[in-house]
Amino acid sequence: MADVPDKKNGPLPDHDPAGYFEGESMTRRKVFIVGSQAVGGLAGIGIILPAVGFALAPVFDSPEENWEGIGPTGDYSPDGYTPAVITTVEGIGEAGKTTAYVRQGNPDINPDESPDEYIAISTRCAHLGCPVRFVAASSTFICPCHGGVYDFEGQVIGGPPVRPLDRFQTRVAGGQVELGPRYSVTSQLEAVRARDPGEFTGGIWEYLYPPRPTTAPPPN
Amino acid sequence: MPDFQRLVPAPLRKPSRPGEGNGAGPIDKLKEAPADLVGWVDERTGATGFLSGMLFRHVPKGTNWFYTLGSATLFAFVVQAVTGVFLAMYYVPSATEAYASITHLTNDVFLGEFVRGMHKWGASVMLILIFLHMGRTFFFGAYKYPRELNWVIGVVLLILTMVMGLTGYLLPFDQRSFWATVVANNITATGPVVGPYLADFLRGGAEFEATTISRFYAIHMLLVPGLIIGLIGAHLYLVVKLGTTAPPWVRGRRQPKSLREEKVG
Numbered sequence: 001m002a003d004v005p006d007k008k009n010g011p012l013p014d015h016d017p018a019g020y021f022e023g024e025s026m027t028r029r030k031v032f033i034v035g036s037q038a039v040g041g042l043a044g045i046g047i048i049l050p051a052v053g054f055a056l057a058p059v060f061d062s063p064e065e066n067w068e069g070i071g072p073t074g075d076y077s078p079d080g081y082t083p084a085v086i087t088t089v090e091g092i093g094e095a096g097k098t099t100a101y102v103r104q105g106n107p108d109i110n111p112d113e114s115p116d117e118y119i120a121i122s123t124r125c126a127h128l129g130c131p132v133r134f135v136a137a138s139s140t141f142i143c144p145c146h147g148g149v150y151d152f153e154g155q156v157i158g159g160p161p162v163r164p165l166d167r168f169q170t171r172v173a174g175g176q177v178e179l180g181p182r183y184s185v186t187s188q189l190e191a192v193r194a195r196d197p198g199e200f201t202g203g204i205w206e207y208l209y210p211p212r213p214t215t216a217p218p219p220n
Numbered sequence: 221m222p223d224f225q226r227l228v229p230a231p232l233r234k235p236s237r238p239g240e241g242n243g244a245g246p247i248d249k250l251k252e253a254p255a256d257l258v259g260w261v262d263e264r265t266g267a268t269g270f271l272s273g274m275l276f277r278h279v280p281k282g283t284n285w286f287y288t289l290g291s292a293t294l295f296a297f298v299v300q301a302v303t304g305v306f307l308a309m310y311y312v313p314s315a316t317e318a319y320a321s322i323t324h325l326t327n328d329v330f331l332g333e334f335v336r337g338m339h340k341w342g343a344s345v346m347l348i349l350i351f352l353h354m355g356r357t358f359f360f361g362a363y364k365y366p367r368e369l370n371w372v373i374g375v376v377l378l379i380l381t382m383v384m385g386l387t388g389y390l391l392p393f394d395q396r397s398f399w400a401t402v403v404a405n406n407i408t409a410t411g412p413v414v415g416p417y418l419a420d421f422l423r424g425g426a427e428f429e430a431t432t433i434s435r436f437y438a439i440h441m442l443l444v445p446g447l448i449i450g451l452i453g454a455h456l457y458l459v460v461k462l463g464t465t466a467p468p469w470v471r472g473r474r475q476p477k478s479l480r481e482e483k484v485g
Contacts, residue, residue: 056421058420058421058423058424058425058429059417059421063426088427089425089427089428089430091316091430092315092316092428092430093315095315095393095398096315096428096430128402128403128406129402129403129406130399130402130403145399194426196405196406196409196416196419197409198406198407198409198410199409208412208413209409209412209413209416210413212416212420212426214420215426
């Protein structure tokens with residue numbers, strides 16, 4: 001009956017809901033509830049965001065370009081591989097070392113190669129990262145874990161690997177062969193940014209397995 | 221008959237029977253002490269109501285040994301937690317020192333081999349028990365309404381336990397640990413689009429880095445155990461709240477034999 005206009009006094013004023021003072025759109029209680037929740041939420045975000053950033057930071061680190069000498073050019077022949085041990089990660093002892101198989105470029109094997117350059121094949125299997133070894137008798141790289149087999153140039157000729165063996169950039173400085181950052185290759189042996197083992201390279205795979213900021217750009 | 225009780229020193233004398241003596245002898249007080257202590261705590265926490273509700277709850281007819289598999293899993297987790305705490309006292313999560321600290325712990329520390337063995341074999345025991353517990357729940361139909369959420373929590377607990385197995389495997393840092401972790405990380409990296417970044421996150425970089433082992437250690441001993449403890453709490457709460465199910469071979473109330481269908485006319 002409250003909203004029936006009184007003939008003598010005119011219509012009743014609009015009622016504020018219970019707990020509201022005149023003209024208020026929010027009670028004190030509600031202001032404090034929303035306010036304290038907002039402050040608590042801000043404090044929570046202020047703690048969580050830096051912590052998450054702290055844990056995620058290494059994903060966006062760009063690598064330092066390290067070059068490591070592996071001996072005079074005369075140590076490496078154009079016809080067969082010579083193993084060389086390099087350090088890819090400092091400060092973790094044996095776990096940071098890896099082996100590369102190095103040879104001189106040989107136009108008879110691949111017309112794109114010149115005798116001035118050196119080819120360094122990574123021993124990290126392109127299937128799941130076990131260390132492959134070069135078997136001179138059959139001129140193949142063989143992985144002990146799941147039976148991946150690669151030919152002399154590191155192309156897959158058997159087993160589960162999804163792409164050819166990775167390579168390291170090489171250069172000659174003062175008569176010394178030096179190995180630089182790792183890069184991956186496509187099935188046509190075109191250089192791309194280093195991918196983890198098990199990831200395809202080339203074509204649409206370059207988008208499905210995007211390049212990571214933690215890897216060095218590939219050589220031209 | 222002589223009163224032999226007098227030969228016994230006063231504190232060890234047989235207490236008087238209820239309703240006799242003054243109840244204030246030393247042994248009477250000693251006898252009352254545990255009850256007094258429990259009473260003191262209970263008065264301030266109400267714990268006995270909660271505990272008796274949890275421990276003396278009704279269980280359905282046909283409850284059998286298969287229903288202990290969940291408790292057995294919980295016990296296996298407690299063993300892992302306790303032995304893990306003690307292993308952490310000797311273990312060094314560093315790529316250059318981890319293996320040496322593990323060999324020292326195993327070969328030199330008193331009972332080190334035993335504690336490490338419990339942790340190592342206990343991990344397998346826990347997973348086996350989880351799967352048996354899961355099988356019991358599945359084959360007894362105990363995942364059905366209203367217990368679906370508890371099944372989901374249980375599956376998350378199973379996955380977290382596997383994460384414990386994966387991260388713990390690296391920590392001895394021998395050849396097997398190292399290469400198994402390399403392979404596991406590379407399998408993670410094969411996930412399309414996010415895989416490569418996820419692998420970088422786990423390793424803390426593009427290669428197996430100095431931070432990889434400490435990351436795995438932090439996940440293994442702090443992050444995942446915390447989540448597991450919280451979820452076990454939720455799991456148990458729902459078990460107590462919803463009760464357990466009867467085995468499928470226990471029928472509902474049967475028709476009394478005196479009732480039978482009769483044709484008339």
